[in-house]
Amino acid sequence: MRYRSKVNTPQVTVPQGERFDRLDALRxxxxxxxxxxxxxxxxxHFGFIRTNFYSDPVWTVQRICIVSLFLFCAGLGQSVALAQGQSWRRFWRRWAQVAGCAVLVSIGSWxxxxxxxxxxxxxxxxALMLILTRLAAPLGRWLWPLGLAAVLLPHFAQHPFFDSRLTNWVGxxxxxxxxxxxxxxxxxxxxxxxxLAAGQWMLAHRRGWLAGAALRPMQPLALLGRWSLSFYMIHQPVLIGAMMAVLALKR
Structure with a gap:
């Protein structure tokens, strides 16, 4: 099964099941x-250190970088999945895992x-962006200016209508x-x-940047990257549980 982009993107096919160690390591x-x-x-939060995560640039800039890298990797992963001929049925199965974990995060945080x-x-x-980027994938190189527009729009089109909990998901x-x-x-x-756009270009012109074997020191990260959603869901309960246990032992 082949993925064919209709606008300005070379036809690229990738064998199903092929691992992309360097992408996994980046993730x-x-x-x-x-x-x-x-x-x-x-x-x-538990009082071991004192800092402001909401205003201190050390933390606010880090968060922007972390989320950016996380979402950029998600776009790269979309390009690989499409090139491997991922069906909508398989896409929705994976999407359901992400959406289900999002619900669990909401419950746990509440x-x-x-x-x-x-x-x-x-x-x-x-969960929402995966759907939109999959639909937008055939736009090929137009993803670059569309992405720029999405990044810049919140700086020029703010409105109080979007400040409520029902609408602020737009941004x-x-x-x-x-x-x-x-x-x-x-x-x-x-x-x-x-x-997604970078992944499409690399698969067509520099496939080794994604598919090459990870360097030996990076191989544990590649393994972890293949289980990123599971790690995401487990690490916070483990960290929080460990810190609560330390506090309990101090009493």
Missing amino acids: GVAIVWMACFHAAYDLN IMFPRSWIYFGVLHGI LITRKPVTEDYAPLLPWLGVMMWG
Whole structure:
């Protein structure tokens, strides 16, 4: 089964089941970086350290970089899946896993942070963006300017209408919502579009950048990158549980 982009993208096919170790390793870097960020966040929440994760550039800039890398990798992964001839049926099966995990994140965050629970965080955003980027994939190189428009639009089209919980998932807000994680459609859809466009180009012209074997020191990250969703869901309960156990032992 072949994936054929209709607009300005060379026809590319990839054997099903082929591993892309370098892409997996890059995804592994993103997930480890995110886990380190969350560990610091949890240390602050439980009082082991004192810092402001909402205004200190050390943390706010890191979050932007982590989410950007995460979504860029998701776009790269979309390009590989499409080149491998991923059917809509298989796509929806994977999508259901992401969406289901997003629901679990909402439930868990509501238990721990009832006043600032996560209703549209990274996984919620990814679930919506995966659908949109798959539909947009045939646009080929037009994904680059469309991605730029998505990134820039929140800076020029803000409106109070989008400040409510029912509408702020779009991203055209005038004030940030009170929530522990927030990854709206705009500007982040643009980053995933760039990942998809970059993946299409690399598969056509520099396939080894994605498919080459990872260097030996990076192989553990490649393995972790293949299980990124499972790691994402497990790492926070483990970190939080460990810190609560330490606090309990201090009493």
